[in-house]
Amino acid sequence: MPILYCDPWRAQYFQDVQCPDDATIPIKDWQAWSLFPNHSWIYDKLAVARSQGMDAAPHGVIPPYYPVFSKPIINLRNMGAGSLAIPDEATYRVSLQPGHFWSTLLTGRHVSTDAAILNGEIAWCRHATGITLDGGTFEHWHIHKEVMPELEGYLGTWASKHLAGYTGMTNFETIGGKIIEVHLRFTDQWPDLYGAGWVDAMVRLYSEKRWEFDDSQRQDQYSVVLWGSHGRSYRYPSAACTARVKAEPGVVSVQQTFHENLTPSLHSNPPGGFRLAIVNTNDLEAGRRALKILNEGILASSEQGDGSTRSSMVQLSSL
Template sequence: MPIYQTDPWRVPFFAGVPCPDDVIIPTKDWEAWTLYPKHRWIYDKLAVALSQGLDAAPHGVIPPSFPVFSKPMMNLRSMGAGSLPIPDAETYRASLNPGHFWCTLLTGAHVSTDAAIVDGHVRWWRHATGATAPGGTFDYWHIHAEAMPDIEDWCGAWAREHLAGYTGMVNFETIGSRIIEAHLRFADQWPDLYGPGWVQALVHLYADGDWVFDDSGRRDAYSVVLFGPHGPAYRHPPAELVEQARGIDGVSSVQISFHQDRDPAQHSMPPGGFRLVVINAWMLQAGQAARERLKPAFFGLERR
């Protein structure tokens, strides 16, 4: 098992790939924080904003104009917890929180970008855009085959300046090509959609400090998400139903993405919902069909 993976629904992506015992590949931010002390500062979102010349400051400093966007300076649990737009000074005063900051409210596409980096230089890119839903949730992610030059130019230059000496994966989240978050890991939600040999290339990057991957067969793909309301303690659907969803033509994988034996409050989730399932597919319609197949079972199995 080459990957530090604490989510059992994602273990199958990486099982069976040989990896040296002394190679550690993080998939969670709290793991990367420990592994890369020199570069852990990028988890300070205020520092990342200021490094790009964006207008930003901790709560308590009055923004010169509104609207702005507010979120925690650091959130290693991710999922957008505690983030919100602030339209005016009255809302700002009512929303003040220690450890939070405000920043320029960026516009444009919200893109998640995985990048393979060798000594600060990006050697591979892959971009995904989210179809947003209420409360910080996403209906699905579109993993694009095409390049995105604006993001690659901006983030590539930023990495060369700020990540010299770092070799490994980085996930950039951008809006309008500007970095809103950076992570010393990759997005482990859809590695199966990067194509055959990608996990082997990942291991080689961390084991040998180089990136070697034949990406000529890349294609568009989709990661479709099912959210439920906060509150209930959900149960996993029957295994045979999951296999039926996985068997739909065009579906690559199905992840039941929560621990049914844990209190729902122990899961880091966005304000708009509790993530129940992730379906990775080569066609959007296939992912949506699998979601519809699973949806009644999830809500029918809520614990009351």
């Protein structure tokens, strides 16, 4: 299938979609980088910062003021890895890394925006904000019903200048209305929350170079995450447990986001936790109730498998 999903827990969103063989749709950044060479420069985060007139330079150039923010110039596997705020020159000098850069430390609302781009113009977009926990983890993502006209105007102006000739999905990460990252793909964690027919519309964007989607029924929705601790293995919950979760009112889909037979350290996760499951839902409290059920189910299966104790699970504040 030309939709290049890699994670088996995402297959549920794409496996029944009709996609022409000549329309290749990336899910991961490394796929998009190869598929769109004329626009792959956007993965250079230093270039993106400078395209907006932000102060930014490679490590080795001394910042004119502090604090600044530091991160790798390009990182296709885990875009946020290696990032940190630098408060002063002493910290900067001990933090110097080849391939990293510093830029203006932005403040304000952190928004993730999926956008359908038609020859450089935004034809559709939807915004999400994350509720953070410690160590780079998120308790949940809020996929907003609301439009954000000021942000959409800024992104539209930037896209028409820098993505001319590009047609496809794009994800923008912004803080305080400024772009910090651009991805030539959409967020594959919650395509089911964009509404019936959205994936088909996305396929038409790539295959027929047009955008047609009825977005009149949008509502506030949520993608809620269950985290475990690092340093141990996990097993999937029983089929009965998963069925119970899916039957919870308001639950749209369930993803079990790890491989039972893969060494835990080979999974890509933030320092704050090991991602075990995601529940997409129309109701935040329903999602949290579903996570409690999954929490107990994964604990029971994992303890049967290796005798680990319950204390190895991260107990989220919402559970």
